[in-house]
Amino acid sequence: MLAFLIQRILQAIFVMFVVALISFSLFHYVGDPVLNMLGQEATEADRAELRGRLGLDQPVVVQFYRFIVNAAQFEFGISYRSARPVTDLIMERLPATLELAIISAIFAVVMGIGLGIYTALRRRSWLSRFIMTASLVGVSLPTFLIGVLLIYLFAVELGWLPAFGRGQTVRIGDWWTTGLLTTSGLRSLILPAITLGLFQLTLIMRLVRAEMLEVLSTDYIKFARARGLSDRVVNLRHALKNTLIPVITIIGLQLGTIIAFAIITETVFQWPGVGALFITAVRFVDVPVMAAYLMMIALVFVVINLVVDLLYYAVDPRLRAQGGGK
Amino acid sequence: MLLKKTLLASAVIGAMLATAANAETLRWTRSADSLTMDPHSQNEGPTHSVNHQIFDTLLYQDMDVEYQPGLATEWHVKEDEPTVWVFKIREGVTFHEGQALTADDVVFSLNRARHEHADMRGLLTSISEVRATDDFTVEVETHDPNPLLPNNLTNLFIMSREWAEEHGVEEPQNYAAGEETHAVRNANGTGPFRVESREPDVRTVFVRNDEYWGIDHYPMEISRLVFTPIESASTRVAALLSGEVDFLQETPVQDIERLGNAPNIKNEQGAENRTIFLGMQMGAATLETADTDDNPFADRRVREAINLAVDATTIQTAVMRGNSEPAGMIAPPFVNGYTEEMDVVLPADLDRAQELMAEAGYGDGFRVTLQCPNDRYVNDEQICQAVVSMLARIGITVDLVAQTRSIFFAELARGEYDFYLLGWGVPTMDSEYVFNYLYHTKEDDFGTWNFTGYSDERVDELTVTMGQEVDEEARNEMIAEAWQIVHDEIVYIPLHHQMLTWSMRDDIDFKVQSENTPHFKYLRFNN
Numbered sequence: 001m002l003a004f005l006i007q008r009i010l011q012a013i014f015v016m017f018v019v020a021l022i023s024f025s026l027f028h029y030v031g032d033p034v035l036n037m038l039g040q041e042a043t044e045a046d047r048a049e050l051r052g053r054l055g056l057d058q059p060v061v062v063q064f065y066r067f068i069v070n071a072a073q074f075e076f077g078i079s080y081r082s083a084r085p086v087t088d089l090i091m092e093r094l095p096a097t098l099e100l101a102i103i104s105a106i107f108a109v110v111m112g113i114g115l116g117i118y119t120a121l122r123r124r125s126w127l128s129r130f131i132m133t134a135s136l137v138g139v140s141l142p143t144f145l146i147g148v149l150l151i152y153l154f155a156v157e158l159g160w161l162p163a164f165g166r167g168q169t170v171r172i173g174d175w176w177t178t179g180l181l182t183t184s185g186l187r188s189l190i191l192p193a194i195t196l197g198l199f200q201l202t203l204i205m206r207l208v209r210a211e212m213l214e215v216l217s218t219d220y221i222k223f224a225r226a227r228g229l230s231d232r233v234v235n236l237r238h239a240l241k242n243t244l245i246p247v248i249t250i251i252g253l254q255l256g257t258i259i260a261f262a263i264i265t266e267t268v269f270q271w272p273g274v275g276a277l278f279i280t281a282v283r284f285v286d287v288p289v290m291a292a293y294l295m296m297i298a299l300v301f302v303v304i305n306l307v308v309d310l311l312y313y314a315v316d317p318r319l320r321a322q323g324g325g326k
Numbered sequence: 327m328l329l330k331k332t333l334l335a336s337a338v339i340g341a342m343l344a345t346a347a348n349a350e351t352l353r354w355t356r357s358a359d360s361l362t363m364d365p366h367s368q369n370e371g372p373t374h375s376v377n378h379q380i381f382d383t384l385l386y387q388d389m390d391v392e393y394q395p396g397l398a399t400e401w402h403v404k405e406d407e408p409t410v411w412v413f414k415i416r417e418g419v420t421f422h423e424g425q426a427l428t429a430d431d432v433v434f435s436l437n438r439a440r441h442e443h444a445d446m447r448g449l450l451t452s453i454s455e456v457r458a459t460d461d462f463t464v465e466v467e468t469h470d471p472n473p474l475l476p477n478n479l480t481n482l483f484i485m486s487r488e489w490a491e492e493h494g495v496e497e498p499q500n501y502a503a504g505e506e507t508h509a510v511r512n513a514n515g516t517g518p519f520r521v522e523s524r525e526p527d528v529r530t531v532f533v534r535n536d537e538y539w540g541i542d543h544y545p546m547e548i549s550r551l552v553f554t555p556i557e558s559a560s561t562r563v564a565a566l567l568s569g570e571v572d573f574l575q576e577t578p579v580q581d582i583e584r585l586g587n588a589p590n591i592k593n594e595q596g597a598e599n600r601t602i603f604l605g606m607q608m609g610a611a612t613l614e615t616a617d618t619d620d621n622p623f624a625d626r627r628v629r630e631a632i633n634l635a636v637d638a639t640t641i642q643t644a645v646m647r648g649n650s651e652p653a654g655m656i657a658p659p660f661v662n663g664y665t666e667e668m669d670v671v672l673p674a675d676l677d678r679a680q681e682l683m684a685e686a687g688y689g690d691g692f693r694v695t696l697q698c699p700n701d702r703y704v705n706d707e708q709i710c711q712a713v714v715s716m717l718a719r720i721g722i723t724v725d726l727v728a729q730t731r732s733i734f735f736a737e738l739a740r741g742e743y744d745f746y747l748l749g750w751g752v753p754t755m756d757s758e759y760v761f762n763y764l765y766h767t768k769e770d771d772f773g774t775w776n777f778t779g780y781s782d783e784r785v786d787e788l789t790v791t792m793g794q795e796v797d798e799e800a801r802n803e804m805i806a807e808a809w810q811i812v813h814d815e816i817v818y819i820p821l822h823h824q825m826l827t828w829s830m831r832d833d834i835d836f837k838v839q840s841e842n843t844p845h846f847k848y849l850r851f852n853n
Contacts (some may be wrong), residue, residue: 033734039369041448083499155568163564272528285732
């Protein structure tokens with residue numbers, strides 16, 4: 001067990017290192033931060049001087065070494081754009097992103113499983129067909145377009161929901177802010193959560209439906225029906241339980257994707273999360289913020305994968321037998 | 327005694343009535359937030375726009391871009407000392423936190439902005455010393471006579487020395503030091519609004535400063551100003567349409583018509599202080615991206631042919647949907663040195679252009695790459711596409727590279743481009759700024775934005791002297807001469823002056839300011 005754990009953690013560290021290396025080398029192609037920081041009146045000498053102060057004139061290897069040493073201590077320096085510590089900026093923005101990601105994940109899971117079951121059981125009803133066709137739209141339309149359409153329908157035409165922002169927030173503890181406790185906060189959450197969750201919803205729905213159809217045709221379901229159990233018990237207890245195993249794996253992995261893909265939704269809705277922070281940073285060539293964000297997203301994926309691996313190890317005896325049997 | 331009391335009571339009631347009548351909130355949006363509240367740390371438009379509500383400058387440009395007294399009531403060059411400017415400081419002004427403004431605060435602020443960590447210092451390089459001669463007089467000494475010094479001070483905000491010392495922000499932020507200073511998110515100015523709360527990139531709330539020195543001089547009808555930046559253009563427009571904001575500062579061109587037709591919303595338009603033009607590398611022996619052994623741009627006839635082939639009027643109608651003013655020179659009408667004669671656009675003349683190409687020995691044309699930003703100016707990429715097809719008609723095959731501003735400007739600054747599109751504004755409202763940055767030979771402190779390789783001794787000489795000549799008439803003659811030279815040489819191909827559109831609730835009375843800096847103390851409500 002210990003050997004397995006150490007091996008996985010070493011792998012995770014290696015992945016983080018590679019991500020750092022790739023993102024760091026990318027930064028040399030995104031432009032020159034000094035140009036944005038100094039106005040158009042600055043001379044070449046001014047720019048060279050600032051480059052020197054920021055350490056941008058040193059060899060790439062030295063810069064990378066400094067970056068890795070600092071990153072290992074969660075120290076990402078000062079944002080070139082807003083002159084504030086990057087760690088502060090990310091911590092300030094993280095609650096907004098996490099809240100949005102979790103709410104849209106819940107939305108996607110509940111609706112996805114519900115609709116998946118319905119469309120599997122009532123395969124031939126016109127409603128199922130409608131849902132299946134509509135889900136194609138959810139898969140094929142790009143997120144930003146869905147966001148823009150929702151804004152024009154619900155904010156501009158109907159005037160029911162706000163077009164942008166997070167509404168009024170409430171501070172909990174030292175650094176967490178929540179929009180879940182105010183009416184304007186909840187109203188602001190609806191459109192972005194739907195936009196962000198729609199793709200996952202259709203994915204989960206189609207997966208549940210397919211799994212469900214497969215399980216329903218297996219022998220033990222036929223046997224359960226033969227025993228005279230009610231439809232409800234057969235469908236929801238026997239069939240659904242077996243359907244959910246692959247679904248849960250997918251949901252776990254998708255949570256990371258939701259956080260990472262929040263970038264587009266956050267930009268469309270001016271949602272003050274880390275994704276919007278990242279986009280603004282890219283426009284300004286705010287290298288410290290970009291680096292910290294990419295490392296954070298890599299960490300999220302690495303941790304999720306690590307947890308999934310460990311869960312498999314706990315669940316699947318075959319893995320244990322291989323490692324521990326010697 | 328009784329009379330005094332009655333007077334006082336009526337004054338109180340009067341004040342209450344006035345406040346009740348003016349309890350108006352304005353919700354303001356534009357694409358980007360201010361970067362920092364530290365007024366000397368960044369030299370950037372949106373940052374200045376926010377700071378103009380909180381702080382005052384010695385003088386500023388009002389909504390018609392005319393110079394107006396701010397914290398300085400008058401300014402003039404000292405008699406017999408052409409290198410010294412004298413500023414009389416307004417008396418009886420207090421900062422939001424109660425400190426009284428004196429000449430010492432002005433000296434402190436100017437010196438703070440000259441600090442090596444301040445990005446504002448580029449505007450103040452001509453200054454050698456700033457001193458207070460009494461409590462309300464400041465003298466600014468420059469290395470050489472500088473007739474344009476006041477023009478460089480319109481975004482130089484005055485801080486309180488006492489406040490700065492109390493919070494340890496005597497120097498602007500040093501990025502390398504890695505610490506956030508108190509001035510990044512806190513501000514204590516003398517301006518028309520105080521900051522009530524600020525969440526960077528999310529929301530900044532201002533309230534009217536009822537002790538403002540100009541409270542009776544300006545409309546000051548807004549009691550509460552809420553600024554929420556919205557980056558996505560379609561969301562910004564949707565927020566105005568749905569009534570969630572009242573005032574939209576940068577209306578995307580594609581939405582101007584739609585907002586104009588919407589009920590209860592109106593557009594205000596005006597010339598922006600920015601001219602769009604094409605630049606060509608004419609100084610190099612060969613071009614990186616061309617298929618010729620020599621440099622076609624070095625031949626004036628080729629540049630003239632391009633000028634005749636690029637049809638600015640068609641760009642105005644087809645690409646800009648009418649929202650631009652075709653240009654013949656790189657200076658908008660309100661800049662000193664602008665003349666209508668020079669700002670004339672030649673009608674496109676393909677026959678003459680082809681003749682010129684043949685005369686120059688490029689009758690079969692040539693191939694070159696045009697570099698273009700795609701998110702910096704209004705419809706920048708589409709303008710370049712139009713240029714590509716227009717030049718194809720005289721045999722020049724143009725490969726277009728359009729990319730994001732951060733990459734474009736980095737490569738441009740490294741001098742990697744043969745042919746590029748650029749925009750230029752003139753914040754000092756004087757032609758000297760254009761010659762200094764765009765036309766002077768590229769060397770140490772001059773020609774920073776001259777990527778054409780153009781170099782003319784006479785223009786260089788005129789540029790330096792027009793920056794020092796105090797006699798207005800002699801100066802204007804130099805400016806006219808310099809314009810004539812660069813105009814005849816066709817150093818750049820001017821395309822158009824950009825137009826600026828602000829959209830707002832239709833009961834708001836507010837004109838577009840050409841510098842794109844709204845001064846909300848001027849805004850009125852029609853109700």
